[in-house]
Amino acid sequence: MGMVVTVEEVPEHGDRVVFVRKGGFGKEEVPQEEFDGEKLATLIWREKRRRIVYVGLGDGSVTADLLRKAAGTGVKLLRKLGGEEIHLDCTAYPEFAGFAAEGALLASYRFEDFRMPDARKKSALRTITVAVGKGRIDQYRREVERSEILAEAVNYVRQLGNQPANVVTPAVLADRALELAGECHLQCNAMGPKELEEGGFGGILAVGRGSENSPRLIVLEHRPTDAKPIVIVGKAVTFDSGGISIKPGEHMDEMKFDKMGGCAVLGILRAASRLGLSVPIVGVIASAENMPSARAYRPGDLIRSYGGKTIEVLNTDAEGRILLADAVGYAVERYAPRLLFDLATLTGACIVALGRHRAGVFTPDLGLRDQLWHLGELAGEPVWPLPLGEEFEDAIRSDVALVKNVSGTREGGGSVGAAFIRHWIGDTPWVHLDIAGPAWTNRELPYLEKGVTGFGVRLLTRYLLSLVAQEKNA
Structure with missing residues (x-):
């Protein structure tokens, strides 16, 4: 009880x-x-x-x-x-x-x-x-x-996110999403390797190829009306070793938390359903385990992502953006969203820039950026704006593909990650939230214990509540 x-x-x-x-x-x-x-x-x-x-x-x-x-x-x-x-x-x-x-x-x-x-x-x-x-x-x-x-x-998100990688694999995460759908009257579809292969999800398959735990693309829908939905895309790497470009051993245990963007999507859909929000919401979660093995994808590989856009892999530890390319490309084509958010523990560069308390927010819509800043202060999930710009687009131009997955320097890493995702956005209104810093905490906070924080659930649910109120008063 x-x-x-x-x-x-x-x-x-x-x-x-x-x-x-x-x-x-x-x-x-x-x-x-x-x-x-x-x-x-x-x-x-x-x-x-x-x-x-x-x-x-x-x-x-x-x-x-x-x-x-x-x-x-x-x-x-x-x-x-x-x-x-x-x-x-x-x-x-x-x-x-x-x-x-x-x-x-x-x-x-x-x-x-x-x-x-x-x-x-x-x-x-x-x-x-x-x-x-x-x-x-x-x-x-x-x-x-x-x-x-x-x-x-x-x-709910904290309980799921704190589970280790030997408990929560991409398949288990898909099962949890199906359970949530049953409890909250959501529609759910979880695509496994066969469906991903048939659908042309080359990015998700590449990232997950090195693991015995096969990847999933999970889609949850809260559809009270037939209007264009808000789509929220989440990165859920259930464990990130870095793959062939393996991470240092120190703090690698924390990479069980690299699934928190996707877990937050589950929490937002749970809250939206229980609040009875009148706005349609679709959650898309790209989930894989990034491991080194004889089958793993490699630096130098060329990947054809969803929709045919090509990626040159320079570093297999920049896997989150490759997952998001497939998920975002699919969401834009399938749902033509009125607005798309993506949440990801994407870059250590964002932690260097903002510390562990704030998420980086990237969007060309300055009014929406400011609204999220105010809502973040109210929700206790603060964000801070970081730039988009042509210089970051230029940094990832590839000689052999549309883009390369890293720039090759340490400069502007958070913005480079956002610039990569933007190639799959097109003209869709979009917000990228890099939650690498605040997704978990290593120290006790006034209302949080050590571990997963559930960052993003309160912020984006409060945004959805404000949108419902705005439309009701229009």
């Missing part, structure tokens, strides 16, 4: 999380130098049979993401203490009640599938209640319910 989330007027029982501005703490027994509401500072207070965790908000502006982080901080602490029923006291900040619920639910997730039973963290957390103040339940219930669906979709 899943977590129960409810909305009430005031906290009545159970443990509480209370949010405190700097200097606003009223317990005289505690000296201000011990707790004065500094941002995300905590204090445990015991009253009769319940515990109260005070979480500081600092003295700056109170934002959606600050409440999300503060709620996550309080829930994590109470879980460690064995809390069963937790109330989030949002009576002073009811407009942020949904974001607080989201942070609490994200903080409640743990990946413990492979821990021995005696090493699992004991917790009996069963309910989270959001208190919004008298007469406000109906006003804020919908926001809390929406945030619950979003957080559950993110946790």
Whole structure:
């Protein structure tokens, strides 16, 4: 049974999380130098049979993401203490009640599938209640319910993404997509090697050729109307050794996370269905395992991708863009989308440029770019614009094919990857999100544990929600 989330007027029982501005703490027994509401500072207070965790908000502006982080901080602490029923006291900040619920639910997730039973963290957390103040339940219930669906979709992606490569192969990912389709009333088609060969998906087949685990192209459809869909394409390399151009051994274990663009697509379709969004959405996931073997594709190979466009391979570790070429080319031809997003853990260059907290956003539509920037700040999944330009197109011109898959230098690597994908976009409105940095974390965050973050689910679902609202008001 899943977590129960409810909305009430005031906290009545159970443990509480209370949010405190700097200097606003009223317990005289505690000296201000011990707790004065500094941002995300905590204090445990015991009253009769319940515990109260005070979480500081600092003295700056109170934002959606600050409440999300503060709620996550309080829930994590109470879980460690064995809390069963937790109330989030949002009576002073009811407009942020949904974001607080989201942070609490994200903080409640743990990946413990492979821990021995005696090493699992004991917790009996069963309910989270959001208190919004008298007469406000109906006003804020919908926001809390929406945030619950979003957080559950993110946790679904985290649970799938944290699984190792010996558990989740391309075939298993396809099976999970089929299961999701059954649960959420989606249409699903998963193409295996035979269908990929017949369909001319030379890029996906080349990348997956070196592995015993055959590749898949997975298509999920949420089609409430016959209008042109939004298409979201995801890269899902279930393990990326680099292939013949093998990666260094350090941190190679993290390459089980190279599937996170594709996993995020599953989460977005899950959320869209459960929210009942009226906009048609198609998810396309290109999945393969990139391994070195006698059958693996090689530097110097020439590949004919979907639609006949040719690629010169200079580095087999730049495999994600080759997968996306097939998936994007197919999506553009098959669905003529009104807008196409692609999500991929594509380049280490994006991490060098932006760090691990932000994704790079590439699009010729500057208005859409700015909208995604604002939505990212609201969703707690921030993005930052990086350039497209002719210089990056020139860097991947090939003497023997349409394009080569790397430029041969370390300059502008994120933009070079985007320029490569753009060859399969044509005139379709398009956004490329390079999520290599924030797709997983190596340190505890206020509402996330180490491992997969589910980045992209909240950002793009909130974009879809804004699109539905815009069309409703048009």
